Amino acid sequence: MLVKNNRQKHKELTKKAILEVAQEIVLLEGWQAVSMRKIAEAIGYSLPVVYNHFENKDAIQEEFVKNGFNMLAMAMQTTLEQYTEPEQQLTQMALTYYEFAFSNAAYYKMMFGLGIPSCQKANEIAEIRNFGAIVIKVITSLMAQSDEHRKFLKFHTLWSILHGLTSINMVNHTAAPDEMQQQILLDAIQGFIKNINR
Amino acid sequence: MLVKNNRQKHKELTKKAILEVAQEIVLLEGWQAVSMRKIAEAIGYSLPVVYNHFENKDAIQEEFVKNGFNMLAMAMQTTLEQYTEPEQQLTQMALTYYEFAFSNAAYYKMMFGLGIPSCQKANEIAEIRNFGAIVIKVITSLMAQSDEHRKFLKFHTLWSILHGLTSINMVNHTAAPDEMQQQILLDAIQGFIKNINR
DNA sequence: CATATTAAGTTAACACTGTTAGCAAATGTA
DNA sequence: TACATTTGCTAACAGTGTTAACTTAATATG
Numbered sequence: 179m180l181v182k183n184n185r186q187k188h189k190e191l192t193k194k195a196i197l198e199v200a201q202e203i204v205l206l207e208g209w210q211a212v213s214m215r216k217i218a219e220a221i222g223y224s225l226p227v228v229y230n231h232f233e234n235k236d237a238i239q240e241e242f243v244k245n246g247f248n249m250l251a252m253a254m255q256t257t258l259e260q261y262t263e264p265e266q267q268l269t270q271m272a273l274t275y276y277e278f279a280f281s282n283a284a285y286y287k288m289m290f291g292l293g294i295p296s297c298q299k300a301n302e303i304a305e306i307r308n309f310g311a312i313v314i315k316v317i318t319s320l321m322a323q324s325d326e327h328r329k330f331l332k333f334h335t336l337w338s339i340l341h342g343l344t345s346i347n348m349v350n351h352t353a354a355p356d357e358m359q360q361q362i363l364l365d366a367i368q369g370f371i372k373n374i375n376r
Numbered sequence: 377m378l379v380k381n382n383r384q385k386h387k388e389l390t391k392k393a394i395l396e397v398a399q400e401i402v403l404l405e406g407w408q409a410v411s412m413r414k415i416a417e418a419i420g421y422s423l424p425v426v427y428n429h430f431e432n433k434d435a436i437q438e439e440f441v442k443n444g445f446n447m448l449a450m451a452m453q454t455t456l457e458q459y460t461e462p463e464q465q466l467t468q469m470a471l472t473y474y475e476f477a478f479s480n481a482a483y484y485k486m487m488f489g490l491g492i493p494s495c496q497k498a499n500e501i502a503e504i505r506n507f508g509a510i511v512i513k514v515i516t517s518l519m520a521q522s523d524e525h526r527k528f529l530k531f532h533t534l535w536s537i538l539h540g541l542t543s544i545n546m547v548n549h550t551a552a553p554d555e556m557q558q559q560i561l562l563d564a565i566q567g568f569i570k571n572i573n574r
Numbered sequence: 575c576a577t578a579t580t581a582a583g584t585t586a587a588c589a590c591t592g593t594t595a596g597c598a599a600a601t602g603t604a
Numbered sequence: 605t606a607c608a609t610t611t612g613c614t615a616a617c618a619g620t621g622t623t624a625a626c627t628t629a630a631t632a633t634g
Contacts (some may be wrong), residue, residue: 214592224613235592290543331556334544335564342540345488346532358529366533369571412621422584433621584627591620
């Protein structure tokens with residue numbers, strides 16, 4: 179049994195190594211630069227070994243998507259706990275979202291790149307639902323007497339604003355957001371909050 | 377000279393043929409399914425002939441991006457001319473944007489797919505600026521006394537809301553937007569208009 | 575008209591990519 | 605020790621974008 183544990187431990191380690199190596203390439207050159215052969219070489223094994231840990235390349239990407247949403251959710255949860263006023267919570271969380279997207283641009287692009295295979299499975303991924311739950315929590319405190327349907331609607335609106343601002347900026351600049359971009363964000367969030375109860 | 381014209385005409389025709397063939401594949405299977413060899417075979421020429429008309433695959437994609445923004449700009453211009461009230465114009469144009477994105481999902485994904493090479497050149501592409509000019513025109517009629525900076529800020533906010541709603545929906549469904557999605561859009565636009573003058 | 579020049583189109587290759595079949599060696603179990 | 609299973613390997617398949625070298629056809633020039 180102990181030997182078996184060693185086997186399992188070794189298996190987990192190489193799986194971790196694969197993800198670490200992949201992340202290194204992702205952060206430096208983006209996802210499109212990641213190849214199964216590069217990974218294999220970097221972990222010191224032959225090509226098919228990678229396929230023993232991940233069914234295919236998309237499976238590796240899915241791992242990054244999940245990881246990314248977890249990181250985002252954690253960052254927003256932390257911000258949420260730093261404030262008490264709901265409006266301030268929401269505004270600060272929006273800034274956190276924005277900052278996450280540009281500090282982890284490679285991750286963000288993987289999470290939202292349109293047309294990628296993993297996107298079709300988006301609603302099945304628990305990590306995304308978990309992220310949504312945190313945001314809805316704050317929205318609830320701003321519109322307590324509303325029904326679930328309206329809260330969900332508002333969540334979608336807010337997320338759209340955040341993601342829209344983020345991705346439009348990535349397309350236009352591929353650089354960190356400047357003063358004006360942040361002003362746009364605050365402007366949009368302000369409008370969102372003002373309009374939240376009809 | 378007449379013969380030379382025939383030569384040029386023939387060259388333009390094959391270039392057109394390349395784009396038509398590529399579009400056929402894009403609409404059926406998406407951009408990732410397009411390959412230079414498939415194009416060559418479909419137009420009845422050998423591989424390098426495609427490279428005589430387009431420097432590389434990215435150049436073909438850029439053509440689609442430009443084309444897509446032209447289509448979008450035309451659709452919104454048409455909607456703009458059908459109404460007189462600025463608020464109604466803006467609302468209807470938002471719906472047009474939304475409808476365009478889902479009726480031409482393959483195009484839209486090419487226009488906004490994060491991390492694609494053409495995106496780094498986005499601000500250089502005239503077609504995108506042209507699209508922006510049309511939207512700013514309507515925004516101006518809603519906030520005439522404001523300065524250019526504020527108008528541009530509001531344009532970005534609106535575009536972000538539109539693109540955000542669109543892409544979030546594509547990630548979650550990859551299907552046409554339903555009743556509720558449209559409600560979210562109208563809700564967001566309403567908030568945007570209400571907040572447009574402070 | 576014959577000839578030199580340019581353009582068009584060809585085949586073949588390079589250097590990659592994801593993925594898998596078939597086989598050898600190391601390990602765990604009886 | 606003998607059998608079964610996992611682990612890892614090499615080699616290949618079927619693609620991909622891209623380019624060099626060559627042939628053939630069309631044009632322009634003497």
